Amino acid sequence: MFLDYLFLDSITPPKKYKPQLTINKRYEYISRSENIDLNEIRNIAIFLSSIKKRHNLSFLPIDIDLGNRIFTDKLSYVLLECLCYYLLKEEKCNLNLHFTCQHTIFNEGIKTSYLKGITSPKGRAAFVKHFEFDIFKSHYRRIIPCEDQSGIWTTLIKQDIDAFLKPFDIQEICRDSASDVICELVDNALEHSSSDCLIDIDITNDYTKDLEPNKENLYCGLNIVIINFSNILMGNGIAKKISILETGSVEMTPRYKDVLLAKSYHKNFWGNNYTKEDFDIITSFQNKISSRETCSTGGTGLTQLIKALEEETDAYNCYMISGNRIINFIKQYLHSPNGWVGFNEENEYINAIPNTECIKKTRLFFPGTAYNLNLVLKKERYDDGTRN
Amino acid sequence: MAQEIKLSLPKDFTKLAGNKYGKGIYQTQVKDNINLNDKIVFIFPDQIDRAASSFVQGFFDEIIKKIGIEGIKSQIDFVTNIPNFKQFVIDNLE
Numbered sequence: 001m002f003l004d005y006l007f008l009d010s011i012t013p014p015k016k017y018k019p020q021l022t023i024n025k026r027y028e029y030i031s032r033s034e035n036i037d038l039n040e041i042r043n044i045a046i047f048l049s050s051i052k053k054r055h056n057l058s059f060l061p062i063d064i065d066l067g068n069r070i071f072t073d074k075l076s077y078v079l080l081e082c083l084c085y086y087l088l089k090e091e092k093c094n095l096n097l098h099f100t101c102q103h104t105i106f107n108e109g110i111k112t113s114y115l116k117g118i119t120s121p122k123g124r125a126a127f128v129k130h131f132e133f134d135i136f137k138s139h140y141r142r143i144i145p146c147e148d149q150s151g152i153w154t155t156l157i158k159q160d161i162d163a164f165l166k167p168f169d170i171q172e173i174c175r176d177s178a179s180d181v182i183c184e185l186v187d188n189a190l191e192h193s194s195s196d197c198l199i200d201i202d203i204t205n206d207y208t209k210d211l212e213p214n215k216e217n218l219y220c221g222l223n224i225v226i227i228n229f230s231n232i233l234m235g236n237g238i239a240k241k242i243s244i245l246e247t248g249s250v251e252m253t254p255r256y257k258d259v260l261l262a263k264s265y266h267k268n269f270w271g272n273n274y275t276k277e278d279f280d281i282i283t284s285f286q287n288k289i290s291s292r293e294t295c296s297t298g299g300t301g302l303t304q305l306i307k308a309l310e311e312e313t314d315a316y317n318c319y320m321i322s323g324n325r326i327i328n329f330i331k332q333y334l335h336s337p338n339g340w341v342g343f344n345e346e347n348e349y350i351n352a353i354p355n356t357e358c359i360k361k362t363r364l365f366f367p368g369t370a371y372n373l374n375l376v377l378k379k380e381r382y383d384d385g386t387r388n
Numbered sequence: 389m390a391q392e393i394k395l396s397l398p399k400d401f402t403k404l405a406g407n408k409y410g411k412g413i414y415q416t417q418v419k420d421n422i423n424l425n426d427k428i429v430f431i432f433p434d435q436i437d438r439a440a441s442s443f444v445q446g447f448f449d450e451i452i453k454k455i456g457i458e459g460i461k462s463q464i465d466f467v468t469n470i471p472n473f474k475q476f477v478i479d480n481l482e
Contacts, residue, residue, distance in 0.1 A: 151408025151446075158405040158440060180440050183405040187442045191408060 002132075002143050002196040003086050005229040005367045011042070013050040026061045027051055036101075037072040038321070041079045042364040048083065057091040066099035071107045073317050074223045075372035078200050081115055082227065085131045088124055095124070105221040106317060106374040109202030112139050140164045140201040146190050153190070157199065158183045168203050168220065169380040174312045178222060178375075181308075185226045185371055192237050192291060193230035193368060200225045206379065218379040222313070230368035234322035235280030237291025242283070255288055258340075262350040269353045278359045281327055282343055287336070314376040322369040326360045329373075333358055390427035390465070393418055397433050404439040410446025418447075424454050424463070432468035439470055441480045448481055457482050 020028045029047045033040040044064065051057055071077040087093040097118040103110055114130050117123025134141040140161065144153050161179040170178075182199060189197045204221035245252050245260060252260075266279045283289060318329040333343050333355055340349030343358040395417055397404070404410070422428055452460060460481060466473050 148408075150412050151406040151410075154406025154440075154442065155401060155404055155409050158403040158438075159401065162403060176438065179403075180405075183440050184442055187406050187408070 002198060003082065003090065003229060004195060005231055006082065006086050007229070007365060007367055008045055008049050008052065008083070008086065010365050010367050011045045011049045013046045013053070017046065017050050019047050019050045019054075021060075022063075026063055029062075029064045031064075031066045031069065033069070035072045036066060036069045036076050036080070036099075038076060038079070038362055038364045041076055041083070044080070044083065045364075048087070057087060057093050061094040061096065062087065063096045064098070066097070066101075068100045068102075070102050070104070071110055073106055073372050073374060074109055074200070074202070074225045075227075075321075075370055077107065077110050077113060077115065078198075078225045078227065079370070081113065081127075081131065082198075082229075084115065084118055085128065088118075088128050089131075105204050105207055105376065106223060108204040108221060109139060109200070109223055112137070112202070135164065138168070138203040140199070142199050144186055144190060144197045144199065146194050146196050148190065151187075154183050154187045157186060161199075161201065164201065165203070165222075170203075170220070170222070170377055171312070171380055174222075174377050177308050177312055178224070181373070182224060182226065189226065189228035189230075189369060193228050193232045195228060195230040195368070198225075198227040200227075207376075219314075219376050220379060222373075222375045222377050224371070224373040224375070226369075226371040228368045228370070232368070233277075234320065234325075234369045235277055235284050238284045238289065239276075239280040241291050242280075258350055259283055259286075259289060262340075265351055266353055273356060274353055274359065275325075277323065278325060278354065281322065281325060282341070282349070282354055282359070285327075286340060286349065312377070316376065317372060317374040320369060320371050321362060321364070321366045323367075324362050324365045326362050328358050328360070330355075330358055390429045391422055392429045392431060393421060394431040395433065397436065399433075399435065401433075402435050402437055404436060404443040406440070407442045407446035407449075410443040411449060412446075414447050414450060419450065424451065424459070427463050427465070429465045429467060432466065432470065434469055437469050439473070439476070444477050444480045448477065452481055 020030075022028050029044060031040060033043065048057065048062075051062070084095060084097060087095045095118055097115060099115075101110055114123070114127035117126050130141070132143045142157070142160070144157065158179050161182055162175055165175045165178065182201075186197050186199060202223050204223070206218040206220055208218060242259065242263065244250055245256055262283070263279065267276070270276050270279070284291065320327045320329070327343075333345065333347070334341055335347045337347055342348040342352055343354035344352050345355060346352045395413065448460065451464075455463060457478065461478060464474075470476070
């Protein structure tokens with residue numbers, strides 16, 4: 001089930017925290033945050049978790065008032081959708097959600113989110129109905145089941161996404177790269193975590209770039225979120241494999257020998273800002289490195305794919321969160337001149353640690369893995385200057 | 389004379405993706421039908437126009453263990469509408 005490892009259960013409210021209860025016996029959360037970001041999602045989760053520790057979440061009505069805010073990115077509002085879906089579907093809450101928000105090219109999908117309807121029975125029903133599957137106009141949402149023994153879903157998704165993107169005049173090379181990245185991430189998630197995976201894509205209206213004097217070029221945003229709730233974090237698999245290799249009982253390729261060399265260098269720097277888990281995560285992203293035990297291939301190199309996508313687009317705010325670590329995919333740190341991605345200025349993996357901009361700690365502990373990819377793509381132009 | 393292996397895939401499939409799916413196709417359609425000492429030509433249905441890296445890696449996982457990348461370069465060929473497919477395969481396995 002998709003929500004088996006929702007982060008509600010992994011959050012411990014502070015000891016003295018009491019969820020606000022109004023005089024007419026309703027639990028109320030009022031956002032005081034400037035924006036709705038992952039920290040604010042965590043605050044909402046703390047509020048809900050503290051209610052859950054007292055009694056059933058359906059015991060009293062719950063009102064969440066976010067005011068007039070900006071969702072900093074797509075992942076923030078999709079995680080809010082996950083929380084609301086859990087409350088409505090699993091806990092049968094009487095939930096009301098109030099907000100208005102300004103949208104940008106990076107969170108434009110909020111305009112069509114069914115979150116806005118969680119103020120009435122009809123709106124709640126529509127939200128639940130469309131959570132697991134929705135393909136309408138510029139929005140694509142699907143949950144991929146993990147019990148896919150044949151592995152056929154990944155192929156179906158690739159076709160699905162290509163067909164979804166086609167009508168938007170996105171260059172074929174971008175469509176191919178986008179669907180490749182999504183399929184690779186989903187394929188990895190389904191295989192390594194054994195839990196369901198949510199894909200959400202939205203395509204924005206056309207924009208022009210302020211800095212371009214010639215406004216003939218049109219751009220659109222391609223915003224992608226992939227969420228996989230699980231008790232397995234990014235890097236867990238590769239950490240196990242490295243432990244086995246270190247025993248010397250298994251033959252290893254020269255590439256894995258280099259990983260052990262890198263580990264012996266990196267461990268000198270492990271501390272508060274850069275941890276062993278961070279090393280495991282960046283190693284997971286390397287080309288031709290896989291946590292699959294019996295696989296001699298694999299490890300396509302997610303960074304290679306993301307980098308390819310970034311080369312064909314302007315990439316903004318592309319990151320992955322797993323546990324309490326965030327990995328930011330910053331274009332200039334994704335080069336791999338010697339076949340390794342360093343996540344640093346030196347473009348060096350074995351003998352240099354990642355830049356602090358690339359790896360950070362988050363206050364939200366995310367069980368599993370989630371990706372937020374905000375991309376800006378140039379639209380196709382035809383030879384006669386027209387578009388479809 | 390090269391062995392020809394014609395892959396059977398659903399008619400509405402135009403793309404291939406997924407490590408598990410690639411392994412599955414190899415197990416069910418290829419493994420017991422080839423002699424890795426000889427040249428092999430894999431024939432893909434005409435409607436397939438793209439394959440993802442994950443599919444290639446799953447499909448060739450056992451083959452590369454047995455004959456290595458040099459074996460794939462010298463013994464394996466393809467009839468397919470996927471452009472530059474052999475080079476794509478080699479790039480993803482090397």
